[in-house]
Amino acid sequence: MTAFNQTGIIGSFKGFSRRDFVKYLFAGSALSLSALKKLNASIYQSITSLNQKYIEDESPDGVYWEALSKHFLFKDGLIMMNNGTVGPMPKPVFNSLMRYFRVQVTNPFDVYNFIPRKKGEVRAKLAQFINASPDEVVITRNTTEGMNFVANGLDMKEGDEVLLSTMEHPGGTHPWRLKEKRYGITIKMVPIGLPPKGVDEIVSAFQKAISPRTKIISISHTVYISGLIAPLKELSQIAHEKGVLVLADSAHGIGMLNLDMKELGIDFFATSPYKWLGAPTGVGLLYVRKEVQDKLWPTIASSGWDTSANARKFETLGQRADALTLALGEALDFQNAIGKERIERRIKTLAGYLKRELGKIPGIRLHTSQDPYISGGLTAFSVEGVEPKKIVNYMREKYNIVVRTIGNKEKGTYGVRVSTHIYVFLKHVDMFLEGMRHLVRRKK
């Protein structure tokens, strides 16, 4: 807060202290819709003012990021370095979520007066956010649902192949295991290093694995276990040359990376906006490229599945929790106010610093590449002789830092995973590093 006073921007944050937020929370539940809009708009306006003021000054722990972090409300000074599991909603998102759920308390039927229009707006925002068309956007519950929609929806005969990497999440593996068991398709696993040496290692491994029976590559974009960012653009190129489709499990992608579907050239892209984008749990996104929509059957069918000429045919579920979708729209507004290039840059700056310094500590093995082209906000590592669980507990007890264990002993992936989102400061990374140096020293 001292920094605020020194730089004179406290004025633009008046009303956003922790205590005042309690008022906002309360307001959120009883607020008129126009008052909600005004309240959230004032938050975005304050961010815009910050952007203008600090455009030249993005030093990692500058005033800018500290000021932004006031829009998050961690309990008891918690330092959240595990949003890779579930991330926090910033204030405007929670405000909206409560407000829209409240409609079901006061007049459930009123919902139909504004929800369809508002959902259309969210779809358009989502499309713009990932450089796609609104006709390519499917609103799901999470990445796993998106992966299942694609595995279920493709017609594949016995013996037709899907290529998976050896680093897939259960949500990206089991949809294919089910199809294998029920319909006799074949799964081929393609090895990826921990970490891989570079783009070529990954691309050539998949290139070699493609056979005439290969129908699709289903690959983790943001590898939960290692922090790898898979080179989707290059994989899509080599796959499409051979008529093979590409599906990405990008659970961590949205809100962490500045995504561009056209640039990636991918066919299907499933992501979970409640990890890095600030949306509530319960809402996800599946992108289905216009040109391949005819190849995919809907998994859940109600009115419209056979008549919609766009990706809406994959979400004809009937009644659902629309408040979640509208809150997702608010999460997009929040990140847009900051700017997604700026967010990716900040996340990679923090992760880059963490990896560089971890790399200097003897005995620490990085599972994540130092190359920012194939890494992002997830950093995983292990330490010879120090149990990952011990690191997690120590960081929580000593620094109030939340990180998590990840991976599997037998597969050699067991370690600690750290998420470095925009509400993490360099000083928190330094605390984490101090803790690691201590643990490494002590084991001797």
Add this chain to the structure above:
Amino acid sequence: MTAFNQTGIIGSFKGFSRRDFVKYLFAGSALSLSALKKLNASIYQSITSLNQKYIEDESPDGVYWEALSKHFLFKDGLIMMNNGTVGPMPKPVFNSLMRYFRVQVTNPFDVYNFIPRKKGEVRAKLAQFINASPDEVVITRNTTEGMNFVANGLDMKEGDEVLLSTMEHPGGTHPWRLKEKRYGITIKMVPIGLPPKGVDEIVSAFQKAISPRTKIISISHTVYISGLIAPLKELSQIAHEKGVLVLADSAHGIGMLNLDMKELGIDFFATSPYKWLGAPTGVGLLYVRKEVQDKLWPTIASSGWDTSANARKFETLGQRADALTLALGEALDFQNAIGKERIERRIKTLAGYLKRELGKIPGIRLHTSQDPYISGGLTAFSVEGVEPKKIVNYMREKYNIVVRTIGNKEKGTYGVRVSTHIYVFLKHVDMFLEGMRHLVRRKK
């Protein structure tokens, strides 16, 4: 409120006025979990006191129901006679929903400390509520999802038959239309009257339609278009005699009827607790009878789909909005405090009165049976020469009563649908009847 003072029970409702509820709302968002429990418990305690006091006095517009209705918060005196579309959450449910979503604001990772246990409790409560085992309960998003899970999950060959009634909802029809188009199964439609004369008419129509290729009857239990309650017990009996499975689309069942899965003998039962049970939108229930679980493939697969020995294998979705599930548990607590027999009796009393009096107005044609065994809280009707849309608008403008149009002109089902839940009083039904008499008189 006068009634309260006269009967001296205002004490037990202290703190539950509309103004005070605003305080509770606010509390709900910042409240500790134990304080939330205490707050909601005080509401249930007040209901229990009412139960004890008024056990002998269930006259339709007695103090009992007026007192209970204070736990709902309709806007501007709205009279909600369309919860058949989406129903309201009572206070404790909204309190819980906000509180549990708030965990994602203050420490998303904390969720894992209590959610799994709490979800287990909800599953057990759900099972008890419908007289099933927790191992037969699948938590879905809505009825349509449940219907799709069954249609997707059954292995059926080309030419295998499903029997549907002519009164199905799109959410009960399209899952089979998709399977017909993708896998070549056959759909046979079985006619049902508007209204049917009785149980025998329905049962014998299905009995006649069953062929050696019939694998399953998929039938609406609570017909959205006509208010019919299909005789599931009798249908299950004749179906099972011929080795045919039975799936019920009971979108309106839970919270309206005192359900008993063992009594009904059904194989699959899909329902939407946000219509009559008071749950938030976004959460549903699919019952899958233990003995038929092996016949059904999961539709959405992640860890556990191939290892769970119970119905949990149908809900291995990964991360979701657990707050919705926990709020569903609260909705069960709320109805349990009142008693589900009492609720069904009240709903049928109101609907019975409405139908009897509507039947006396010349020109009105009831689409719903007067027999309480094959009808419930949904009443549908049409009036020669009066547009349903006109009735809906008139009731809203004149009385602030929300009802809806329903059905289809070509099919002869077009009319008005009225839902009579426990927050509707006899005097509201009288207002509606007065309005109908006026509209019928005026058309001449």
